[in-house]
Each structure stands twice: as structure tokens, then as C-alpha cells.
Amino acid sequence: MxxxxxxNWIVVMLMMIGLYIVIAHGNLIKKIVGLTLFQTSVFIFxxxxxxxxxxTAPILADDIIQYSNPLPHALILTAIVVAxxxxxxxxxxxxxxxxxxxxxxxxxxxxxxxxxQADKKERKQA
Amino acid sequence: xxxxxxxxxxxxxxxxxxRMKDLFAVVMLSGIYGLLSASFFVAMDAVDVAFTEAAVGxxxxxxxxxxxxxxxxxxxxxxxxxPFPALLLVVITGCLLIYGTLDMPYFGSADAPVHSHxxxxxxxxxxxxxxxxxxxxxxxxxxxxFDTFGELVVIFTAGIGVLALLSxxxxxxxxDKIVCINYSMHEQxxxxxxxxxxxxxxxxxxxxxxxxxxxxxxxxxxxxxVIFAAAIILYAMLFGLSTARIVINQPFIQLxxxxxxxxxxxxxxxxxxxxxxxxxxxxxxxxxxTGQHLGIFLIEWAVGCTVAxxxxxxxxxxxDYRERQQSNExxxxxxxx
Numbered sequence: 293m294x295x296x297x298x299x300n301w302i303v304v305m306l307m308m309i310g311l312y313i314v315i316a317h318g319n320l321i322k323k324i325v326g327l328t329l330f331q332t333s334v335f336i337f338x339x340x341x342x343x344x345x346x347x348t349a350p351i352l353a354d355d356i357i358q359y360s361n362p363l364p365h366a367l368i369l370t371a372i373v374v375a376x377x378x379x380x381x382x383x384x385x386x387x388x389x390x391x392x393x394x395x396x397x398x399x400x401x402x403x404x405x406x407x408x409q410a411d412k413k414e415r416k417q418a
Numbered sequence: 419x420x421x422x423x424x425x426x427x428x429x430x431x432x433x434x435x436x437r438m439k440d441l442f443a444v445v446m447l448s449g450i451y452g453l454l455s456a457s458f459f460v461a462m463d464a465v466d467v468a469f470t471e472a473a474v475g476x477x478x479x480x481x482x483x484x485x486x487x488x489x490x491x492x493x494x495x496x497x498x499x500x501p502f503p504a505l506l507l508v509v510i511t512g513c514l515l516i517y518g519t520l521d522m523p524y525f526g527s528a529d530a531p532v533h534s535h536x537x538x539x540x541x542x543x544x545x546x547x548x549x550x551x552x553x554x555x556x557x558x559x560x561x562x563x564f565d566t567f568g569e570l571v572v573i574f575t576a577g578i579g580v581l582a583l584l585s586x587x588x589x590x591x592x593x594d595k596i597v598c599i600n601y602s603m604h605e606q607x608x609x610x611x612x613x614x615x616x617x618x619x620x621x622x623x624x625x626x627x628x629x630x631x632x633x634x635x636x637x638x639x640x641x642x643x644v645i646f647a648a649a650i651i652l653y654a655m656l657f658g659l660s661t662a663r664i665v666i667n668q669p670f671i672q673l674x675x676x677x678x679x680x681x682x683x684x685x686x687x688x689x690x691x692x693x694x695x696x697x698x699x700x701x702x703x704x705x706x707x708t709g710q711h712l713g714i715f716l717i718e719w720a721v722g723c724t725v726a727x728x729x730x731x732x733x734x735x736x737x738d739y740r741e742r743q744q745s746n747e748x749x750x751x752x753x754x755x
Contacts, residue, residue, distance in 0.1 A: 295422075296524030301516060302425040308512040309432045316504040319494040321441050321487065325448045329432055332455050332475065336428075339464045340421075344533065345526035349463040350553040351635060352545055358528070359553070360463040361537045366557040368467050370569040373640045373725060376474045376482075377576035380732040383486045384583040387739060390490045397495045 299340040306333035318398035320386045324379060331375050338364040424458040441492045442484075449480035465636040466554045469628075473644040478729060481651065485736045489743060549707040550633040550714065558638065559714040563697035566717070567682055570724055574679050577728035581672070584735040586742070611656050621649040629722050633711075639718040643725025650726075651733050659737050668734060671727045678724030685716050 306329060313326025342364040350362035386396055393401050431451045438444045452475025459468035523530035540553055540561065548556040558566055625646035632638030654662035686697045689709075694701030699713025 293524075296527075297519055297522065298422060299425065299525050300519040300522060302429055304512050304515045304519065305429055306432050307515070308508045309429075309436060311511070312504055312508045313436060315507070316498045316501045317494070318497070318499050319441070321483065321490065322444060322494055325435060325444055325483070328448055328475075328479065329435065329451065332451065332471075335467070335471070336425075336455060336458060339459050339462045339467060340525060341530070341532050342464065343462045343526050344528045347463060347528075349465045349636070350541065351465075352551040352553060359541050361533050362540055362553040362557055363537050364532070365464045365467050365554045366562060367565075368464070369470050369554065369558060369638075369640060370566055372467065372470045372474050373644070374569050374572050374576075376479050377573040377728060377732075379479055380482055380736075381576045381579045381583075383482055384580045384732075384736070387486060387489055387736070388583055391743075396490045398499060399495070399497070 300337070303333050303337040303340070306330075306336070320389065320396040320398065321383075323398075324382050324386070327382075328375070328379065331371075335368050335372065338368050421458060421461045424454055424461065428454050428458070439494050439496065441487050441494055444494075445480055445483040445487060448483070449476050452476040452479065466552075466638065466641070469636050469641045470644065473641060473648065477648055478644060478651075482732065482736060485733070485740060489740050548710045548714070550711070552633055552635060552638075554636075555632050555638050555714065555718075559717050560697075560699060560710060563686070563699075563713075563717060566721070567686065567697070570679055570682055570721055573728050574675060574724055577675055577731050580732050580735050584739045607656060614652060614656050618649055618653060621652070622646065625649065625726075629718065632718055633714065639721030640725055643722040644729060646722070646726040647729035647733070650730050654733070654737065659734070659741060663734075666730065666734070668731075671730050671734075675724050675727035675731065678720040678722075678727070681723070682717050682720040685713055685720070689713070 310326045310328075310330030310333060313329065314323050317323060317326065342361040344358060344360050347358040347360040348356055350359045350365065352359075389401065390396050393404055395401060395404075428451060431447055431454065435444055435447050435451070438447065452471060456468045456472035456476060459465075459471055523532075540557055544553050544556040544561075545551070548560050550556055625642045628637035628645060629639060629642035632642070650662070650666060653665070685699075685702075689698045689701045690696050692701035697713070699710045700706040702709035702712050
């Protein structure tokens, strides 16, 4: 059982490490790295599901009987490239946030937002 | 056995990523993480996936994050946001997930449910139906072409998003200053520059090989696009953005990225007009297998064009933005004293 489910347990741990970074760290770049960890753990989960013991890579050749499952491979292949595209979009948002707030720390951004809100309220009351 | 070692290393790298405060180290570790997971994918027989992950996870994504760090600063604030509730939440979720894995089929078992639905058809019949040895390419480009179309549109949309967020009309007057900065950089990296100059044609040729050999071995449009873009990015890094901008015309690249998506959609439309379903390549030609070959060739080409040009667009916009920021700072510094 330990060997049989080892991959899944490592995947769960990696996923939770990613989730922890996303929740507990305030730095936006670090959050994106955490998301990448999370994403890659899902890739590892799919690919280790596709493996068949004694199988080979799913490229047809004459004297091979057992292949690993090619379907998860096709799904994850496209997911990886989509992941880099969306990560790039997130990074460009970070760049704009840095330009607008002068910081990429979540708490500093929150503080500035609260400040603006409070100022608005004061002006309304006045 | 090798997979257990690789997974343990992955876990160690992930823990190191949590503990590091220096963002430069964090990004380099995430590159190592990508390379390790690519090695793991090779051990799991997923050669196509490993190829992509090695190019994307270890190469391009590390590079993009490094570019961003040069703009946002490399140290992280030490205070954490509610670490203990977060830890509690994560541990509980993790325990529930591990409980969920207990009745999953064991690793590598041939009778797991995942191997019983459509996968046998892909493995047994794809040679008769599609006629190419690489089953992953058959699935990606023919059986599930509609999925891949959607994913290509997502990539294209992300490219548009980056353009919308970062691009701006260039000011023509600061061109000279940038050339000067780059000139000094060239003097420092003479050896690297000459070696790169020799390597570049081979990298581009390799990208084309991966593009056209994807039917027979690991490879295809996604990998080829990333490798092609990596070659262009390497050139831009060593010879300066302004030189690279002369070689790579930005509006042209933007046109290519849209043309790729258009070509992909048109292949589907042509098969629709010839009387088949959307993306049913059997109707592209009189002979079904020839039609499949033609369809896969065209859509792999479309994917390669869009992926390469979107990644080039993303890199150039990041680097452009940084350059503008630096020249603004320089002007500011000159004015303030």
C-alpha cells in the first residue's frame, strides 16, 4: 500500500504546500510560484495515473504489447502550455500592480486600498 | 525506483520554496522543480509531456519570472498572513485528500478504471484510423482536436491580455539611449554572444524537426513553438531588444499568432463544408488516411505558429515595459539633482 499510493500522497503534499503558499504568503510573485507548484502537482497526478507497469511510451512500434495510457498525456501536454500563458498573464498583472501601488506585498496593497476608502468616507461626511 | 527518488526530491524542493525569502532563489528553485517533474514524466513514459515541461517549466516560466523580479524587487516581506489558520486548513484538506486516495487503484495497475474507457480504442485502432505512430499526437490533433482548439484560443487570449496590460505606444525619442546601454552589455558577453550566434541556427532547425517529426516521435506544435520562441528570446537577451526588434517585427508576430488560430478553425470549417463533422479530417481528402495526415499537419503548424508568437509577444512586452521603466527612472534621476 505504501508503494502503491506513494505517488498520490506526494501529490497531495505538493498540492497542500502550493495551497499554503497561496494563502499564507503576502508576496504576489511567491503566490504565483505557489500556484505553479499546485498546477504541477496536478500534472504529476494525471501522469502517474496513466502509467502501466511494464508499459512503454505510447508510440506504436512492432514488437511492443503494453503501452501506457496516452489520453492523460494528451490532456496534460496542452495544460502545461496553457498554464504558462495564464502565468504570464498573472505576472503582467503583478507588474501593473507594482506600477500602481509601488509594492507587491498583499498587506501593503490592502492598507493603501483601505486608506483610499477611508478618505472617500471622510469626504462624503464633510 | 527512480520515480520515488524524483518525487522525494520534488517534495524537498517544494519545502525549500516555502522557506526561502529571496525571490531570486525561489524562482530558480521553481525552475529546478520544473526540470525534476520533467524527469519524472520521462520515468512515467510520458515523453511528449516531459518535453513540454522541460521547455516550459524549467525554461520559459523561470525566465519570465526573473524578468518580473527585476522590476518588482527580489526580497519578500517576512511577515506572513495568518500562518496558523492557514496551516490548519491545509493539514485538514490534505488529510481528507489522503483519506480519499485510500480506495484508489494502486500505482501502475493495468486494470485501473482510467485504462478501460476510450484508451484501448486509441491504442488499438489509431494506426488504422489515423495512420501515425505517436498516439499522443493522434489524440491531441485528431480525436480531441476540438479540445486543443479551445486551448489554443486560451493561449491566444492570454497573449492578447498581456498586450492589453503592458503594451503602449513607443516614444521614438529614447531609441539612442537604449542602444548605448545595450552596447556596453555586448562587450561584457563576447564569448556567450559568439557561441549563441553559432548555436541559433541549430536551435531553430531543431524546433522545425520537432514540429514535423511530432507524428513519429515525441514532439509537435506545442513543443516546437516553445523551442522556437526560446531561440528568439535568447537572441533578444544577448543582442539587445532594439536589435531583436529589427529582426522580429512585432506587428508581424501579432499577425502570425492570430493567423494560427484562424488556420486551425479553418481546417475544421473545411471538413464541415466537405460534409463531415467539425474537425473530421477524413473529409479533407478523397482518401481518409491522407485526409488525417493533411489535417494533423495543418493544425500542428497552426499550433506551432500561435504558441511561438504568443510567447515571443509575452517576452517582448515584459522586456519592453522594463526598458521603458528604466529609461523613465534615468530621466527622473537626471532631472532631480
